[in-house]
Amino acid sequence: MDDLEILLKKAQENDKDAFGKIYSLFYERIYRYCKFNCQNQETAIDICQDTFLRAWKALPGFDTTKGTFQAFLYRIAKNLIIDNSRKKKEERLDYYEHLETKEDFISDIDKDESIKKLKGAIEQLNQKDKQIIVLHYFEELPGSDIAKIIGMHEGALRVRTHRIVKKLKEILEKQI
């Protein structure tokens, strides 16, 4: 039994300090995942905290034989992100405008024009495809975990990932 498994077992038995250690292991990754998807620091913090709150409540039902804890955590975060994006569709429209603000514009020039374009292309994908790209390329989670988070078979996920990349290429080519 590794350290995480021991901590999980303790947390399942209502040990809040053990859950605190789990929190310290994952909060940064969950935050950046939320931040990339929400593009708003306040919302990302709220969703990150809510993810751990829900994980705590659902922890007694978590079974290590049915998937990894990180898949369990990312799945909660993904659902909260999708709920949030549904609630705040209008804010998402604001986000496209926000992309063009002076501050972002300058920082994007500083970084890379191609990154900015790719971000824009990813934003044009639907929620599911966007999550697949983020989890596969940026979080570098194993296929089995992503399949669990998204709710797909691993084989279908591989095919879909190829298609999404192809779609991203097309979007970028159109921009040129």
Next chain:
Amino acid sequence: MNIEDQLQNLKNEYQGTKAPNYLIYNGWLELKLKLTDRKNNFLSAYLKKALIFAALVLFVLATTAKVSQAAKPGDKLYPLKLATENITSFVTGDQTNKIENRAQEIINLTKENDQNLDAAIKRYEDTVDASKDNTSEKNRQELRNTLHSQEEKLKEAETTSPEDQKLIERALEKTREVQGEIKGARDSNKNEQEGENKNQNSSHSLEGD
């Protein structure tokens, strides 16, 4: 620049995202305050699951029992129908429903020329025999009335299906036999009571003398 390189660049930027100070210094403290004590929730979650499961089992059982009421002899659900009837008659103390159902099965099978008729008549005989023993003194008259009405129905079936006459006659004989036994028992009870009354009267008259 190809797409893979672009994704790699974005990944570097993505992974460079740092948590804000608020989350680093206050995140856990804030969250800890919100964590509810889960022991009661844990129990109630199990209790909820158990109740839902029990309700589902009851629903399935009730539905199956209800469906089984339409089962005919030889059907897979027929034993369940008999079991349900046994439970009902045990709880209510009423045996007449079972007799009526067995007699109706005989009548239905004669109409359909079913091979299960012989077994159905045997079952009818057993039910009638058992009902005699399982019926209280108070309900004997009701049992006799039921048997009488079944006798009429079976006679009618005999005329409409003459090829099954021999078999139906067996059921009729059993019906009459048990009716007779009930009547005999009632008459002997009556005689015993009359005898007791007479004895009491004669002892009273002797005391008077």
